[in-house]
Amino acid sequence: xxxxxxxxxxxxxxxxxxxxxxxxxxxxxxxxxxxxxxxxxxxxxxxxxxxxxxxxxxxxxxxxxxxxxxxxxxxxxxxxxxxxxxxxxxxxxxxxxxxxxxxxxxxxxxxxxxxxxxxxxxxxxxxxxxxxxxxxxxxxxxxxxxxxxxxxxxxxxxxxxxxxxxxxxxxxxxxxxxxxxxxxxxxxxxxxxxxxxxxxxxxxxxxxxxxxxxxxxxxxxxxxxxxxxxxxxxxxxxxxxxxxxxxxxxxxxxxxxxxxxxxxxxxxxxxxxxxxxxxxxxxxxxxxxxxxxxxxxxxxxxxxxxxxxxxxxxxxxxxxxxxxxxxxxxxxxxxxxxxxxxxxxxxxxxxxxxxxxxxxxxxxxxxxxxxxxxxxxxxxxxxxxxxxxxxxxxxxxxxxxxxxxxxxxxxxxxxxxxxxxxxxxxxxxxxxxxxxxxxxxxxxxxxxxxxxxxxxxxxxxxxxxxxxxxxx
Numbered sequence: 001x002x003x004x005x006x007x008x009x010x011x012x013x014x015x016x017x018x019x020x021x022x023x024x025x026x027x028x029x030x031x032x033x034x035x036x037x038x039x040x041x042x043x044x045x046x047x048x049x050x051x052x053x054x055x056x057x058x059x060x061x062x063x064x065x066x067x068x069x070x071x072x073x074x075x076x077x078x079x080x081x082x083x084x085x086x087x088x089x090x091x092x093x094x095x096x097x098x099x100x101x102x103x104x105x106x107x108x109x110x111x112x113x114x115x116x117x118x119x120x121x122x123x124x125x126x127x128x129x130x131x132x133x134x135x136x137x138x139x140x141x142x143x144x145x146x147x148x149x150x151x152x153x154x155x156x157x158x159x160x161x162x163x164x165x166x167x168x169x170x171x172x173x174x175x176x177x178x179x180x181x182x183x184x185x186x187x188x189x190x191x192x193x194x195x196x197x198x199x200x201x202x203x204x205x206x207x208x209x210x211x212x213x214x215x216x217x218x219x220x221x222x223x224x225x226x227x228x229x230x231x232x233x234x235x236x237x238x239x240x241x242x243x244x245x246x247x248x249x250x251x252x253x254x255x256x257x258x259x260x261x262x263x264x265x266x267x268x269x270x271x272x273x274x275x276x277x278x279x280x281x282x283x284x285x286x287x288x289x290x291x292x293x294x295x296x297x298x299x300x301x302x303x304x305x306x307x308x309x310x311x312x313x314x315x316x317x318x319x320x321x322x323x324x325x326x327x328x329x330x331x332x333x334x335x336x337x338x339x340x341x342x343x344x345x346x347x348x349x350x351x352x353x354x355x356x357x358x359x360x361x362x363x364x365x366x367x368x369x370x371x372x373x374x375x376x377x378x379x380x381x382x383x384x385x386x387x388x389x390x391x392x393x394x395x396x397x398x399x400x401x402x403x404x405x406x407x408x409x410x411x412x413x414x415x416x417x418x419x420x421x422x423x424x425x426x427x428x429x430x431x432x433x434x435x436x437x438x439x440x441x442x443x444x445x446x447x448x449x450x451x452x453x454x455x456x457x458x459x460x461x462x463x464x465x466x467x468x469x470x471x472x
Contacts, residue, residue: 019176021191024119024146027173033116033144036091042141042174043087046134049169050079056161057130064129064155066296066331071251075131081414082135085431086142093142093435101445104471108447114439116144118194123185123208125199126298127254127352129155132222133162136197137175139434148193149177150185154298186211193217195438199256201350202423220427220437223420224256226350227379229407230367230393231264231272235383240405241275244356245283247407249334252295253354254302257379259407260351261339263367266360273336273358277321280334288333289326297330297353306332306353312345313337313355320358342370364389368396376400376422381407400424 027033050057054076061072099110120140124133133151140147149166151159163177178188189196189211198208199222212219231240247259264272284291297303307325310332314323322335332354339346339357346357361367364384371380380399382390390404400420403410411418411430419428429437455463455470 018187018191019148019178021119021148021193024148024173024176025194028116028118028144028146033146033174036094039090039094039142039144040087042170043083043090043138045169046079046138046141047083047087049165050076050083053161053165057158060155060157060161061130063157064126065251065254065298066294067251068293068295070293071295075128078128078131078412079134079138081412082138082430082434085414086138086435089432090142090435093432096444097441099443102471105445105447107451108445110443110445112441113444114143114436115442117438117440119146119148120195120197120438121148121150121188121191121193123150123188123196123198123200124152126152126154127251127256129158130162132199136199136429136434136438139429140197140438141174143435143438145194145438146173147175148188149175150188151177151179153179153181153184190214195220197427197429197437198222205425220429221420221425222256222418222427222429223378223423223425224350224352225375225377225420225424226260226347227257227377227381227399228367228371228374229259229262229381229383230361230364230371231262231268232364232382232384232386232389233265233268234385235268235405236385237268237272237275240383241272241279242282243406245276245279245334248354248356249280249283249294250408252297252332253334253356254295254298254352255408256352257401257408257411258352259356259379259381260377261347261357261359263359263361263370265364266362269358269360273320276336276356276358280322280336284334287324288322289324289329289331294331294333294354297332300330302353303327303330303332306351306355309346309351310335310337310355318346322354342373364392368393371397371399376420376424378420378424379403379407379410398422 057076058069058072061067094114097112101108101110122136129152133149137147151162159179163179166175166177192215195218196212197220198205202223205221205223209219244259284294288294318338320336320338322333324333334354337357339359376398378400380397380402382393382404398421401410415431417428417433418430419425427437
């Protein structure tokens, strides 16, 4: 995502005291957070946090991003789903995981034992500032860790609300919130955490990784990229257009897995553009800027970046539909843009806004080639009824995730791991993947004193041939 809890310049925020990471790590080190009861208590506290603050969360998201209530509620739902899954599966996830042992090690027993990492740092983004800060916290606490949260300063109302709610519902010895700008984030990264979980853009992700390397701290980077949507001639174009406009209009396009651009077979490009144009009106009316269902761009710099791309495309005659904007209210209508070449300015970086380039391709093979030429995306979409085409996409491309005949919905499957690959991120979470991300799977071998075969001990003599036969 272009979104970042970033170490970028922003409005000055009063400095906050840095957390005492060693103190937060102490109860984890002493084993106090390992019992199932302790972890369930933390999940119950997070559930209570949600139950008492739903309206406040929706109001904060409306203030920060102009999110309509339905889209704001999606953030609450994401956290609730994670909590329910953790509460249901936590005992199973915590259980030792048996590992087979070779004949030469029997009657020994091997297993993997999930244990907490310690104190973790979670740096949240501005585009989904509540769910993408609290959802990783669910996994971190389920795994028995303490945590420091750094919400995004670019969503100040949500950041302040998170700080209030965490202080009210969770013990400061377990979770602390540090608010502030990029300088505060940089200062936090100087501390030695046991894991850093960052959601944001690639540029800041590199800085996070660089800072983590000083302490050899493992990181999870949830980034983004130019997630393409491929549309073949056999697709249901009406449904395809409806789903593409929904995914691109969601949060005004400020979603890391939103379709960034469309690669459509040239034979159906005019028909798809016609339907996409119609769906913009159906979703947001004749004047999308007046629609209560369209969020705004988060701040002036992001608006100006998108506006510059829009105006450049307009001057080149690329505007197909939409194009309205309001600088005062930071609103841009969902916009279709004709793109022919890979070196077009619209194709250089993740758009992260309601601009949707539409590029013609001669075939699925050409579309796959275009995808491979770019950086591995966080999401890849294909609209086609052909199972053969779906298998071609899976075999011929790499991406964080794939969704066939829809967009964005893959993130709503609680047990489906979410994460990127290559430039779109590293590591994953949601469900057991989140639990494992914030756990160390400790290797344990248990051996009895009996059956102590002397074959392995010196003097070895002429045992080599026998050992070869026994051990391969």
